[in-house]
Amino acid sequence: MKENQIFINYGAQARKMVKELLSEIKIEAELKKEYLIALKPNLINATKSQKGATTDPELVKGVIEYLKEKDFYNLIIMEGSWVGENTKNAFKHCGYKEVSQKYEVPLYDLQKDDYITKTYQNINIEIAATALHADYIINLPVFKGHSQTKITCALKNMKGCISNSEKRKFHRQGLHKPIAYLNKLITQDLIIVDGIYGDLDFEEGGSPVKMNRIMAAKDPVLIDSYVADLMGYSTSEVEYIDIADQIGVGKKDWKQAEIRELNQKQTVKIEHATGNIKKYASKIRAKDVCSACYGSLIHALKKIDERGKLEDIPTPIKIGQGFQEEEFKGLGIGNCCQGAEKYIQGCPPSAKNVTNFLLKNNKRDN
Ligand code: SF4
Known part of the structure; x- marks a missing residue:
């Protein structure tokens, strides 16, 4: 897989979809049998993935099955939940204890790891030794909103690899710079984004948006920048993406990326909306x-x-x-609504384009 590629597979069956994705990108070509392969989901708290905060265990099952079918057995699952949660509890309630037992893949609680201090531009960061010793890290973030940084995906998910005291320090330092610097000190080799459910606003979930897709990339800056656009943000609004681009973690210009969709978008029944989504x-x-x-x-x-312009938008929007x-x-x-008096092109259109379209066609000025 090339650094400038993004693969997308639409649907809701994470296990099947991720195997399709991996066989398309053929990650086995870049692995050695003796590699210690670490899977890093997002288990920020002990909630089911349908709440929009945590990585679907079906996605992880699919990755493990694929790797084992290719004779890679030296696998671990590692995570350190956020400071207010006990990782062991999250492993259990998010379904990972069961995954571990079924597939005989050990769980590593990075809240209780040994830590090695690494330094970038005079900032010291305590990183879990397990994560640093892995030969190949597969990062499995959830693509979702975040109250402080607007979005969270690949770059910020690596925060699960630092100590709790370091997490507290990151918050004191305003998150953006330390998140970017952390990614200079630890490399994620492959990113598989869980975009089946992702929370609209908060990393801890509660207002899930069903988006039915998974994505794969090698460059965390590229995929985060692409996700920011999908969520209606420019990278200048998500400072850590800009910093990561500037210090050479990756490249943020996703418009130069080769984007490959493995299938067509699929229609879904919209579930009863919860939280702010209502x-x-x-x-x-x-x-x-x-x-x-x-x-x-x-x-x-x-x-x-x-x-503050929601009430200016004419409704219903079809x-x-x-x-x-x-x-x-x-x-x-979207293209399906070409019969509308006014419509925005795209299949699907990005949130940014939809935002501009709706604001342009507000009730006040039209
Ligand atoms: S325009 Fe939207 S609803 Fe229509 S096919 Fe494309 S993604 Fe689906």
């Missing part, structure tokens, strides 16, 4: 919508709400394949 879902009329498209619209409405043959008044999202 407010935004009430503005939407969806018919056979693909989750990728729906996710873009929800993220766009959130951005507009943050600017979206989904069910509107393909219809002509209708008002606003439509």
Whole structure:
């Protein structure tokens, strides 16, 4: 797999989808049999992945099955939950204890590891020895919102590899610079993003958006920058992406990336909305919508709400394949809504483009 590639597979069956993705990118070509391969999910707390905070254990099962089928057996799962959670508890409640027993892959609690202090530009960071000793790290972040940094994905997920006292220090230092520097000191070799559910606002979950996709990349800056765009943010709004780009962790210009979609977006039944999503879902009329498209619209409405302009947007906003043959008044999202009075192109359009489209067609100025 090349540094500038992003692979995407749409659907909800994480185990099957990740095996398809791995066989497409053929990671075995870059592995040696004796490698210690560490899988690093996001188990920030002890909640099920459907809440939008943690990595779906089915995704991890798929990775393990694929690697074992290729005769790679030296595998571990490592994580250090956030300071308010006990990792052992998260392993149990998120389904990882069961994964470990079933596949005989040991769990490493990085809150209780030995730590090695590494330094970049005069900043010392205590990093778990287990993570530093791994020969190949597969980072399995969740793509979701974050109250302080706007988004969290590959770069920030590596924070699970530092000590609790270091995590507290990161917060005192404002998160952005230390997150970027940490990624200069520890390399993630492959990133597989869980974008099946991801929280709209908070890393701890509670307002999940179903986006039904997984993505693979090698460059954490590239994938984070791509995810930021999907969520309606520019990299200048997510400072750690810009810093990581500047110090050479990777390249943020995803528009230069080769993006390969393995399949078509799939329509989903929109589940009963929870948390903040309810407010935004009430503005939407969806018919056979693909989750990728729906996710873009929800993220766009959130951005507009943050600017205090939500009530200026004419509703209902129509979206989904069910509107393909219809002509209708008002606003439509995506190529399926070409029959709308006004629509934004894209299949799916990015949250950023949807945001600009909706703001341009507000009730006040039109
Ligand atoms: S434009 Fe239509 S087909 Fe394309 S992602 Fe949106 S709903 Fe799906």
